[in-house]
Amino acid sequence: MRTQSVLNLLVIDDDQLYAERLVHLLGCYYDTINLGFLDDKEELLKSLRQPWDVLVFGSAYDMSFTDVVGVVQEQSIDLPMICLFNEEMAASANNDEGLPDIISGTMVKSLKVDQEMAVVMSICLQHDNLRSRRELKTLRHVLSEAEQRANVLIKNSKSAVAYIDQGIHIFANDPYLQLFGFESMNDAIGVPVVDLIAGGDNVKGFKQFLRQFDKGSRQEVEFNFESKRMDGSTFEAKLQLAAATLDGEPVTQVIIQQNHNNSAEVAKRLAAAECKDNLTGINNRRGFEEQMAIVYQQARQGVLTAGLLYIQLDNVGKIRSSLGLQGVDATVKQVAYALDELISDGHVSRFSDTAFTILVEDKTTTELEKLAEHIGSRIGDMLIEVDKRTTSTTVSIGIVKIETNTAEPSILLERAMDAINQIMIETSNHGGTYHLYDPSEHANSDDHALAESLIDAIANSRFELSFQPIYDINNDRSDFFEVYLQLPLADADNTILTPDQFMAVAKTHKLLEKIDRWVLINACKKVNEVRKTHPEARLLVQLTSASLIDKKLPSVASQLIKAVGGAAGVLTLQFNEKDVADHLTVAKTQFAALHQVSCQMGINNFGSSAKSIEIVSFVQPDMVRLARSYVDGIDSADNLETVKSLIMRTNEVSVDVLMPYIEDAATMSVAWSVGARYLQGYYLEEPSSTIKVAT
Structure with a gap:
């Protein structure tokens, strides 16, 4: 096994073959062996100019092993040496036990030439010892510098x-000497550290603490105690220990920190100062952000509602041109003082150089607008003195409401600035008025605003419903109505959003179930009025996946069915085929539970999966509504046969089929023959905001 990569081996001998034999044997332990071979003193002196790891001496032309040792020592070289001997020298080369006279970390004297294993082992061990000494020397140098x-x-x-050292001072810096009242270093040296600790319990605790540290424990390196100065006065302190060295010897470093009882109060004052604006004395942007975070969190929890007013000075450029920065500063200060005086129940902050923010709680929209109008009037009437000259300014105010489901603070600020931009557009950059940011005006381009519009629509019934008749071929009637949902926006284009445009946002904000409830309740209210004169009127209502897995839905449906007369079939709930497929077992249970309360079930977008028939067979709906792709291509003979085949297979499992999207006479003429029970489309009748039962 190799333990070293390179060995620089110097052999002094008259037998080069032996040296090469050593190189061969050492090859088992080294990747590279650099061999130096010589047999006289002159060559030795030259060779010692190079770094060597081990010297092996056998015999030389003009020197002995003792001579070699002398030469190496004269050169002050750390070079391990191994002396070899032959049979003729055996009597004088070893001790009485036949062992080498010297075995140390730097020399082995002597080994028999033919004891190859012992020679190789000695070379490896001497080299390893040398490497350790070199590393230790490097570490000592590094430690010394550190x-x-x-x-x-x-x-x-x-x-x-x-x-x-052992609890006695051996060094202290000037702050340490001053802290404890020592006049000089000499006064501190030799003083036990326990002499600086007041109270017997503190001394006992410190001794235990120091013993644990000396044993190597580093779990506790801090010790709080009452410290004692040389004059007998005391103070609260914290002591920290660390291992260190001084003049190369291990010592213990002690750091003393004086505890200030008022540190918490100081920190509090510093924090408060960081939140104040230097020019005006009111809160700065940091102060506003901290207060905004508190108000926002409370609003999210439903504790309060709030309003954000973003106030921007209008004619700053003109003031600067005529009065310079001094005029701008004076204007900012006077406006800040006026706002602080006006707002007694809110938080006024200087948000930027020439903009302020106000946070007020529990104000209605009307109250916020009146406040903005009052602020604008007050600032506009001010005469601002600047070095014997007078100026005035107006302000533009953006208003944003902060409610339970409002967007994040950063977005609220963006909205306030958007409101300012809107003022600039409407007034041709003159300003001097206010604008309330209405999320519904921006819902078409801002998901956060759309989410707020959805919440507002749920809470304040701003959704719109429309009803499209479905013709029942079997009964020759059109008193079955599908319910459609729309969200009108308050933007300049009077945009109306359909579910495919807002349901993704509703899902993200967990609003699907609430929207479903709103649709169900309000659609049933509508049909209840109609059923007073047309008792056969009934509804088809599309619901989302949130209701499909809602265990409360059967109870809700039961109550609504009873409220509109309790007739079986008055309410049909339909779900998208993909949602049913994704929750197949749950859907089967839900369908069964709804059937038990006389609620009929349907599947929308039917035929969009490869296992549509298997799905209806499993969950057993009352009807299905064909996917649009089947109707769009029905003018083709192949597609027509596909539609007929699908409807026939569906009818075979006792499920009725609704064929929607009949938009022209050609489609209508084909629709009669495909086998569907229900027909629907603009060709028959468009959706209407009222339920119109044909007579």
């Missing part, structure tokens, strides 16, 4: 540092 640097740092440190 100690020198540490001593320089300690001498110049403002911390109180000392070195102790």
